[in-house]
Amino acid sequence: MPTKRLGIAEALREAIAEEMERDPRVFCLGEDIGVPGGWGGAFTVTLGLEKKFPGRIIDTPIAELGFFGVAVGAALMGMRPIVDVQYGDFLFLASDQIINNAAKLCYMSGGAASVPLVMRAPIGATGRGAQHAQSMERYFTGVPGLKVVAPSNAYDAKGLLKAAVRDGNPVLIFEHKLLYGSRGARAEPGATDATADIPAGDYTVPLDKAALRRQGAHVTILGWLLMLHHALAAAAILAQEGIDAEVLDVRSLSPVDYDTIGQSVLKTGRVLIVEEGPKTGGVSAEIAAGIMDRFGDSLMAPVTRVASPDVPVPFAPALENAYRPDVGRITAAARRLAAS
Amino acid sequence: MPAPTPYEKSFVLSLYERMALIREFEERVKYLFLEGVMPGTIHQCQGQEATATGVCASLNPDDWITSTFRGHGHALAKGLTAQELLDELFGARTGCCKGKGGSMHVGNMKKGMVPGIAIVAGGIPLAAGMALAFKMRGAPQVVACFFGDGAVAEGAFHEGVNMAALWNLPVLFVCENNLYGASTHVSKVMKDTRISRRASYYGFDGRTVDGNDVLAVYEAARQAVAECRAGQGPALLELLTYRRTGHSRRDTCGYQPKDEREAWFSRDPLDRFAAVLTQRGDISQAELDQVKSGVEQQITDAVAKARTAPLAGPEELLQDLFAPSA
Numbered sequence: 001m002p003t004k005r006l007g008i009a010e011a012l013r014e015a016i017a018e019e020m021e022r023d024p025r026v027f028c029l030g031e032d033i034g035v036p037g038g039w040g041g042a043f044t045v046t047l048g049l050e051k052k053f054p055g056r057i058i059d060t061p062i063a064e065l066g067f068f069g070v071a072v073g074a075a076l077m078g079m080r081p082i083v084d085v086q087y088g089d090f091l092f093l094a095s096d097q098i099i100n101n102a103a104k105l106c107y108m109s110g111g112a113a114s115v116p117l118v119m120r121a122p123i124g125a126t127g128r129g130a131q132h133a134q135s136m137e138r139y140f141t142g143v144p145g146l147k148v149v150a151p152s153n154a155y156d157a158k159g160l161l162k163a164a165v166r167d168g169n170p171v172l173i174f175e176h177k178l179l180y181g182s183r184g185a186r187a188e189p190g191a192t193d194a195t196a197d198i199p200a201g202d203y204t205v206p207l208d209k210a211a212l213r214r215q216g217a218h219v220t221i222l223g224w225l226l227m228l229h230h231a232l233a234a235a236a237i238l239a240q241e242g243i244d245a246e247v248l249d250v251r252s253l254s255p256v257d258y259d260t261i262g263q264s265v266l267k268t269g270r271v272l273i274v275e276e277g278p279k280t281g282g283v284s285a286e287i288a289a290g291i292m293d294r295f296g297d298s299l300m301a302p303v304t305r306v307a308s309p310d311v312p313v314p315f316a317p318a319l320e321n322a323y324r325p326d327v328g329r330i331t332a333a334a335r336r337l338a339a340s
Numbered sequence: 341m342p343a344p345t346p347y348e349k350s351f352v353l354s355l356y357e358r359m360a361l362i363r364e365f366e367e368r369v370k371y372l373f374l375e376g377v378m379p380g381t382i383h384q385c386q387g388q389e390a391t392a393t394g395v396c397a398s399l400n401p402d403d404w405i406t407s408t409f410r411g412h413g414h415a416l417a418k419g420l421t422a423q424e425l426l427d428e429l430f431g432a433r434t435g436c437c438k439g440k441g442g443s444m445h446v447g448n449m450k451k452g453m454v455p456g457i458a459i460v461a462g463g464i465p466l467a468a469g470m471a472l473a474f475k476m477r478g479a480p481q482v483v484a485c486f487f488g489d490g491a492v493a494e495g496a497f498h499e500g501v502n503m504a505a506l507w508n509l510p511v512l513f514v515c516e517n518n519l520y521g522a523s524t525h526v527s528k529v530m531k532d533t534r535i536s537r538r539a540s541y542y543g544f545d546g547r548t549v550d551g552n553d554v555l556a557v558y559e560a561a562r563q564a565v566a567e568c569r570a571g572q573g574p575a576l577l578e579l580l581t582y583r584r585t586g587h588s589r590r591d592t593c594g595y596q597p598k599d600e601r602e603a604w605f606s607r608d609p610l611d612r613f614a615a616v617l618t619q620r621g622d623i624s625q626a627e628l629d630q631v632k633s634g635v636e637q638q639i640t641d642a643v644a645k646a647r648t649a650p651l652a653g654p655e656e657l658l659q660d661l662f663a664p665s666a
Contacts, residue, residue, distance in 0.1 A: 027476065055476075061506070066465045066499025073469020076454060077404075079476065081469075096496070100459050101466060107660050110438030112449040114663030145661055168663035 003197035007181020011154035011198055012045045015161040020053050027056040029071050030084040034059050042086035043122055043182045068094035072102045075117040080165055087132045088121035102170040103145030118164045124176040124226055125313045125324050133313035135277035137174050141254040147207050148254040150174040152228040155196035159205030176225040192229050210257040216246035218338050220264040223274040224250040231274050234330040243338045253283055262295055269300035270337050274330055279307035301340040306333045349622055355554050359389040359610050361635045362413040365422055368639050379431055382443050385413040387584030390609035391516045392417035394557025395484050398565045404452045404470055404483040406463035409444040411456035414486055418453045422642040432649035439652030461494030468500045471509035482510040482568040490521025493529050505542035510568035513576040518583045523595045536578035551579030552609040
């Protein structure tokens with residue numbers, strides 16, 4: 001089957017366009033997403049779609065609480081909105097509509113109401129200081145009624161977005177700014193290659209499955225988004241030292257796929273979880289507890305975590321680099337774990 | 341002799357019956373709550389029956405409403421039955437939300453009512469989005485979005501109304517101005533207390549209407565709904581009304597001055613409408629009394645059934661979190 005090499009931004013754009021072609025209920029809502037001569041959203045994901053889908057790429061005022069509410073209302077009436085924020089940090093403004101309405105209306109109504117809503121949010125520390133940088137998965141993974149995913153490559157980005165559109169429920173997709181592969185004026189310095197071969201045909205990626213990225217026998221490293229790439233780089237270094245790391249892309253942050261994770265834990269008995277956000281209250285803490293609950297008897301060492309320190313994301317490049325987990329810290333932690 | 345009103349007798353009697361039903365429902369629920377047999381908390385609307393009834397009378401069955409934590413009256417006005425509401429309040433699985441919503445979240449998606457949005461102003465952007473869906477589909481539906489005076493201070497009001505205006509969405513924003521956000525008087529939270537004027541800031545017209553005059557409410561809503569259906573939405577109606585009962589639970593309304601309460605009680609929507617109806621010439625007090633005793637019996641029967649309705653059970657706890665994919 002023919003494939004083409006795409007970055008995440010392009011893959012998401014293709015997914016949105018295909019879903020809009022397939023289903024007239026699908027439309028996009030967000031800031032600066034369809035302005036002719038503009039950017040196609042902060043990271044070019046919707047670039048040019050307004051020409052192809054007039055009236056269905058809707059630019060909003062700068063009003064995250066309001067337009068997330070608009071998206072929830074439209075979804076409640078059977079539309080399939082894809083709504084995004086320019087930076088994940090702005091989700092806090094929208095969080096009443098996400099948490100109190102989108103996530104709860106199905107349950108509150110006894111299953112009569114549904115909110116088939118896709119939400120997209122770019123996250124990650126990228127030289128922008130504290131308020132355009134947070135890794136904020138943690139604030140949403142504990143919300144019952146929300147599904148949360150985080151693609152680390154273009155293949156998954158396309159397949160997860162399509163699966164999210166076709167799901168009957170609110171799905172929040174966290175995307176990493178350094179993985180988009182955005183080009184031109186919206187390119188990110190220091191980006192990591194997350195391109196993938198995209199097949200020509202239609203496909204989806206399930207919203208509740210982790211993915212095995214590297215087989216190994218000694219330690220299991222769990223990561224997602226940028227940290228998955230760092231974990232793979234660390235595994236390559238560890239291999240030279242005789243430490244055979246298995247690397248899993250958690251990918252589905254809620255629900256967490258403990259079946260796939262469990263298979264690896266049972267094999268290696270040693271688990272390292274890597275997370276870009278601050279350590280306290282992290283998704284990694286939840287996953288560590290989830291592993292203890294299910295597979296604690298099979299662990300040969302305590303679950304270990306590498307995460308950022310408990311401070312806001314700093315601006316100075318030297319500080320930001322010290323803040324964000326990197327290949328060196330992951331490698332060192334895995335070494336200690338393998339020796340324990 | 342006052343001129344006879346131009347409305348059909350059956351129509352005005354149906355309005356009166358609906359208002360009487362809401363009053364009787366609320367009074368009985370209050371009693372059940374104070375008696376201790378009804379769980380949770382309640383926010384009631386005695387004194388505000390004309391707003392819900394007048395607005396919902398202007399809607400078609402396939403139109404929608406959004407409501408708030410004070411939604412019993414809106415629900416009854418939109419056609420939910422006293423039974424499905426009482427069952428919900430008792431926590432029964434036969435309730436309109438299977439006992440998972442409760443007093444603050446009553447609704448029925450088959451009857452055009454989203455479960456009550458109990459976060460103040462949270463229903464305003466939501467209603468704008470519902471209207472966006474109607475507009476994108478080319479459907480002639482409208483949504484009436486109920487909220488209180490307190491919601492006007494929320495950012496969600498500004499954001500939702502702004503987008504509805506920007507995109508000419510078919511939303512009827514219905515502000516039930518009962519003078520108090522919980523216990524705080526409107527004059528303490530806004531410089532300009534004429535809420536309808538805010539519509540002009542967003543580029544459309546708002547109207548202030550006597551919210552205790554059901555026919556005035558109905559006429560204003562009918563016109564606004566017609567404008568919305570014609571693509572000239574949104575509309576904002578500020579309905580001046582008064583809550584005769586506490587904000588919630590055992591609130592005794594100590595913050596409402598006695599003279600203010602008395603002045604508003606003398607403008608009670610049910611009493612006033614009864615006076616209008618008996619002056620028509622074709623409706624007697626006896627007929628109104630009959631309507632009243634009819635709704636009393638209806639509520640008595642519904643309460644009796646609700647007291648023994650099957651309660652939601654632990655086996656249902658994990659159900660209904662997600663909709664099936666489609």
